[in-house]
Structures are given as C-alpha cells and as structure tokens.
Amino acid sequence: MQSTAFSPQEYLDTLPEDRKQALSALREVLLDNLPAGFSEEMSYGMIGYVVPHSLYPAGYHCDPKLPLPFLSIASQKNFIAVYHMGLYANPELLAWFTDEYPKHSKTKLDMGKSCIRFKKPNQIPLALLGELAAKMTPQQWIELYEAVLKK
Template identity: 45%
Template structure:
C-alpha cells in the first residue's frame, strides 16, 4: 500500500464522504501537468521536478506544491498555494464564496478550512482549481519568491 492509500484509509469516518468528494472535484479539475503525491504528510498536487527543477524554496529535491487536501480532527483543509500573492484570485474567491456559502469563510494565507461538510462549495472549489495552469503557477511562484526576498 502506498502513502496516498494509507492516508485515505486513516481519515476519520465523519470526514470521509466530504474528503473523498472534495478530492474527486480537485482531481477532475486540476490542470494538466500537476502530479499527485504525498508532501508534508498530505496528498498534494505538485509541479514535478522535471517541469520545475529549481524545486520549492530552491530545494532541488522537493517539487513545488500547488494544492493539498488534509483531513484534520475538526475540519478539512484545502491548501491552495496559488492564492498567496494573487490578489485578483483571492478577491474573486472571497466574493464567490460569500455568494454561495451561508457560513463565514474560515481561511488563512493559503488554507481554506471546512468545518461543516454540508457547506463545502464543491463547484466553486472546482472552478478555483481550474483557474491556474502549471505554467501560470510557476511564473507566479517565481515572481512572488523574488518579491519576498527583497524585503
């Protein structure tokens, strides 16, 4: 059994249905070129090193993460790295979330937390996932990295 299978079998029963539905939405909408693997202890779509050999944080052994999905004790976490430093995408997501979900958005820099499986906006997440290609993500990451190093 590989790490991805082990992870999926370890998800608490109260989160399983929502987790697998969210994972399916991501898989169906992720642009071509991203690869699913375990990274930081959770399933993560990454830019493979063959595509971006510089790696994450200039670690040539670590692929650039894009989207991760984790089942925590009290919520599901969707980490979308493309939201960091992309004000237009972040504003779009905030506005669409307000229109589609009756509960307040629980979000950190890149982490969207869902504590109620009944209020997960699956179609909105699918649309969010589709919005950035591998090429766009690499360009955004490189630009953001250079801008944060200057500070």
C-alpha cells in the same frame, strides 16, 4: 495532524467515515478540474498537488529535492483544510474567491493566508473549489511563484 500515509488512498483509508467521504469528494473534484501537469502525491503529510520536477526541475526553494507545491487537502483536528498557494500569491485570485464564496456557501469564510477551513465536512462548496482549481495552470503557477520569490 501530519499523516505518515504513503499514498492518497492510504491517507483516506485512515479517516473517520464522514471525513473520508468529504475528502474523497473533494479529491475527485480537484482531480477533475486541475489543469494537466499537476501531480498528486503525499506532500507534508497531506494529499498534495504539485508541479513535478519534470516540469520545474528547480523544485521548491525551501527544499529543492521536493517538487513545487501548489494545493493540498487535509483532515486536521477540528476541520478539513484546503491549502492553495495561488490564493496566497495572487491578490486577484484571492479577491475572486472571497467574492464568490458567499454565492456557494451559507457559512462564513474561515480562511488564513492560504488555508481555507471547513468545520462541517458536508458543507464544503465543491463546485467553487473545482472552479478555483481550474484557474491556474502549472506554467502560470511557476511564473507567479518565480515572480513572488524574486521580490
């Protein structure tokens, strides 16, 4: 469900109350924990956290006019999603996350390559996602992105 909202707050304002509360709490945790340098904006119809052109002028290789995406959150039809590109690109980070997840949640991890799905808005492990958000700086993400892109 791609949103046409122009701002993260407008995006949140369009959601049902349970989703709005969950995504607002998730957004707050991410803003509190993401290292300096990431920017929050609407990205691909979701709330996105990106490396701005001021830090990475080359932009996203798929469309260089766009800043380099890193993490996004969204209310999808049947779940709340967290898309973390670092999990897709860094096997060590993925291993850490999958090992830590059961310590923070009673639910089974529902995950794709970079997408973590939460079917129950009140069962999002906010502390774990805050830790995950803090694990990579924009510069580390740029270096990893470029290394993976060159392969």
